Amino acid sequence: MKDMRDYLGWLEGKGELVHIEEELSPELEIPAFLRRVMYEKSGAVLFEGVKGFPEWKVAGNLFTSVETVREALGVARLEEIGERPLKLLDSVPLGFSDKLSSLGKLKEMNNYLPRVVRKAEFTKNIIEDEPLDFIPAFKTWPKDASRYLTYPLVCFSDPKGVNSMSVYRVMLLNGERGVIHWQVHKRGSQAWRDYLERNDGKMPVAIAIGSDIGTLLTAVSPIPYPMDKLLFAGFVRGKGLELYRLPNGVLVPANAEAVIEGYVKVDELSEEGPFGDHFGFYDKPSERNELYPVFHAERLYYRDNPIYYGSVVGKPPLEDAVIGKAIERIFLPLMRVILPEVVDVNFPEYGVFQGVAVVSIKKRYPGQGKKVLNALWGTGQAALTKVIIVVSDDINVHDVNQVIWAVASFVDPERDVLIIPNAHTDALDPAVPNPPLGSKLGIDATKKLPLEMGGRVVEEVGEDPEVLKKLEALFEKYLGG
Numbered sequence: 001m002k003d004m005r006d007y008l009g010w011l012e013g014k015g016e017l018v019h020i021e022e023e024l025s026p027e028l029e030i031p032a033f034l035r036r037v038m039y040e041k042s043g044a045v046l047f048e049g050v051k052g053f054p055e056w057k058v059a060g061n062l063f064t065s066v067e068t069v070r071e072a073l074g075v076a077r078l079e080e081i082g083e084r085p086l087k088l089l090d091s092v093p094l095g096f097s098d099k100l101s102s103l104g105k106l107k108e109m110n111n112y113l114p115r116v117v118r119k120a121e122f123t124k125n126i127i128e129d130e131p132l133d134f135i136p137a138f139k140t141w142p143k144d145a146s147r148y149l150t151y152p153l154v155c156f157s158d159p160k161g162v163n164s165m166s167v168y169r170v171m172l173l174n175g176e177r178g179v180i181h182w183q184v185h186k187r188g189s190q191a192w193r194d195y196l197e198r199n200d201g202k203m204p205v206a207i208a209i210g211s212d213i214g215t216l217l218t219a220v221s222p223i224p225y226p227m228d229k230l231l232f233a234g235f236v237r238g239k240g241l242e243l244y245r246l247p248n249g250v251l252v253p254a255n256a257e258a259v260i261e262g263y264v265k266v267d268e269l270s271e272e273g274p275f276g277d278h279f280g281f282y283d284k285p286s287e288r289n290e291l292y293p294v295f296h297a298e299r300l301y302y303r304d305n306p307i308y309y310g311s312v313v314g315k316p317p318l319e320d321a322v323i324g325k326a327i328e329r330i331f332l333p334l335m336r337v338i339l340p341e342v343v344d345v346n347f348p349e350y351g352v353f354q355g356v357a358v359v360s361i362k363k364r365y366p367g368q369g370k371k372v373l374n375a376l377w378g379t380g381q382a383a384l385t386k387v388i389i390v391v392s393d394d395i396n397v398h399d400v401n402q403v404i405w406a407v408a409s410f411v412d413p414e415r416d417v418l419i420i421p422n423a424h425t426d427a428l429d430p431a432v433p434n435p436p437l438g439s440k441l442g443i444d445a446t447k448k449l450p451l452e453m454g455g456r457v458v459e460e461v462g463e464d465p466e467v468l469k470k471l472e473a474l475f476e477k478y479l480g481g
């Protein structure tokens with residue numbers, strides 16, 4: 001799909017888009033409406049009248065369901081997206097005879113590569129005077145410190161030239177300045193640190209608003225550095241992303257509804273928050289003495305009749321639950337590169353993604369469950385997960401009852417529970433006294449091998465196949481097959 005408008009049209013055709021004609025304010029009213037829609041039935045919303053922002057429409061709840069996202073991205077399974085880069089890696093020629101088969105793959109790779117174009121619709125209109133005041137950014141909860149951009153595509157490249165495009169909330173201070181909440185382990189924070197160390201006064205940054213659904217999804221995806229996120233967008237979309245280079249050098253999606261061009265002054269930090277977050281509590285970074293960089297907006301570019309897109313977070317399940325599930329599926333094949341024994345994974349939506357995960361593995365040797373726990377706590381953003389349960393692959397990780405049965409049947413707490421004190425954890429975690437320090441809980445609920453049982457043999461029950469055969473006709477008659 002070409003852009004966000006195309007996607008909205010497609011949703012409309014599927015009956016998944018509601019138009020709201022009544023004028024509503026982006027401060028509390030639109031967010032409250034979006035939350036109610038998501039809690040009650042799910043569906044995208046287009047607000048035709050936005051109080052105080054007559055030029056704009058506002059779109060929300062674009063990620064209506066995992067199934068809709070899958071269909072929009074044109075794949076039979078979301079896992080196919082994660083498999084795309086791996087298939088290409090498979091084709092790296094290892095010997096002379098592999099060379100020819102690789103040529104087809106090179107062509108495929110070409111299809112995913114981003115392309116810089118000379119024209120972008122958003123360059124039609126420009127505002128240089130207090131540009132942030134012109135944007136219908138949301139205030140999502142009553143005690144939020146300010147209005148926020150809640151789904152900005154924050155675009156930048158680090159001093160090595162690796163491009164990123166990531167979703168970090170931006171708190172608006174006034175018409176010209178905002179605070180970017182990139183957490184310490186995120187690409188933005190690392191790039192900013194690199195600029196700081198080089199003593200570069202300014203880090204060029206641009207913030208894009210509204211794009212096609214694949215690009216929006218790429219921006220929240222935990223792509224391992226130094227893979228270029230603008231390249232990864234091609235894998236997600238099935239086609240390379242068209243980019244526009246702004247005067248400050250930053251590449252942004254050419255199909256964006258609006259783009260704010262500016263910079264971060266690397267030595268200028270500010271307080272940020274409170275902000276009502278994904279767990280359903282106010283995040284207050286200043287209580288952790290955290291300061292975040294100030295973004296200076298130099299100009300705003302926007303399409304004719306622009307459509308603003310913002311996300312609304314709070315107690316699950318809201319739109320971010322769908323986003324998280326889509327990411328879980330896309331990244332399963334990539335997780336298997338690091339941990340080939342992983343069969344399936346479930347980050348339950350009520351676990352707020354970094355709260356709880358269940359992972360199933362094909363277990364071959366004693367202690368493997370604990371190895372997987374430790375590996376996950378050492379891998380990218382999975383490292384933030386607070387509680388991880390590992391089960392054997394005959395347990396369906398998406399069936400809570402099966403997982404509980406595995407915990408009840410295979411866990412000897414003294415042997416199978418790991419607690420890691422004072423680890424780096426999700427700064428948003430409402431349970432810990434001193435975030436981002438917090439403890440981790442790992443439960444090895446895999447079936448235990450003889451060595452792990454000290455020789456005790458516990459035999460699992462199983463039906464007699466002869467009896468089952470005999471009863472087949474009765475099962476059919478009374479139970480319907």
Ligand SMILES: Cc1cc2nc3c(=O)[nH]c(=O)nc-3n(C[C@H](O)[C@H](O)[C@H](O)COP(=O)(O)O)c2cc1C
Binds near residue numbers: 181320
């Ligand atoms: C609606 C929404 C808001 C988010 N806000 C933030 C945020 O304020 N700060 C942050 O570090 N991550 C935030 N995230 C998570 C990041 O987008 C996610 O971790 C992403 O993978 C980071 O990209 P990076 O690896 O390029 O840094 C948010 C995610 C969603 C869905």
